[in-house]
Amino acid sequence: MKLLHIDSSILGDNSVSRQISAAVVKVLRAEDPGLNVVYRDLGATPAPHQSGSLLAARGLDPAARTPTQASEVADADAILDEFLAADIVVIGVPMYNFGIPSQLKSWIDHIAVAGKTFRYSEAGVEGLAGDKRVILISSRGGFYGPESPAAGLEHQESYLRGFFGFIGIKDVEVVIAEGVNISADQKQAALQGAVAHASGLGRLLRAA
Template identity: 35%
Template sequence: MTHILHIDTSPRLERSHSRSLAREFLEQWKQHHPEATVTYRDLALNPVPYIDETWVRAKFTPEDDYTPELENAIALSDQLVDEFLAADRYVLSAPMYNFSIPAVLKSYIDYIVRPRRTFAVTQNGFQGLVTDRKMLLVQARGSDFRPGSAYDAVNFQEPYLKTVFGFIGITDIETINANGLNIELRDREIAAAKSTIQTLAATW
């Protein structure tokens, strides 16, 4: 049985395009996979705190050497990693903020990219441990960041997300993008995103 972890990040809540598109995709996808289960995490309503020095010490300390302080500091990270690893697929929705991702998403990523949990350090370098999984990125952008556009070169949102999740082993990543939502491209881009949703809902 397929289990999806659905993560929303936009603080706009019901006015969010990324949330709306991700929700529409899941509704259509579940028609093809009624037996699937979904765990939902809303990082805008329930943000994870920024990491601190104690957390960093815990991250690089073997579990057998944890003090009560370190064990407490890493507890939420363990919970988030366990939840992440329990999923077979991921639907992650995110708006573009200042050419990249919202801070709440970056903080979450810091919590789940963990040595010995989601990646390993080997003699041959880093090795992702989260393999044989799929991810769908649902991304909304106010301006035109389409390939070949004037702002394409400063799109650090999608390259970063594909890089960091690829680092932990997730390389099968699809995208649904809606660009130009604050300019004249809006209606055309939303229509294109909805068309992609129909295709992926039947094949993903």
């Protein structure tokens, strides 16, 4: 079983989502000591943006690529290959300006590949990545639940659920720490609640 662990917070050791994603991976490792974990830190090393030069390099015969072009293509291919190989994907995702960090968006731009993770057919769009389990670790400074005044600004979880659904993944679970910038007490309570939620995730792995 392969697990891809991704963090996208820019806050390093002060990050809430990083603490919770690490707790989730720890629980899953305890359940399956043979779990093969690959870690990608998009905060430290963002995925390169899609670009005209990358597209141009892809259009060339590999033998005709410059070393820089070959390296750009290899970096992008590695992102897609890591995702395709994973059975479980754990993603630490803070809310930034009501959406996801741009570092995570540029990662997504490398895994949304026609013919690999989705395809268009006469029947419409077909997701090709449906065999995976995705666990999103969401952290937010405020509150964005359905009853909150800011619910309409929630474009983080809804975007990711939409994206992973588009590529065929139905098994999406969200572990959330909300209101972490409201007060120190709320931050602590949100963190504890999320870690408690994480401790239950291993049972799902065993049942899978």
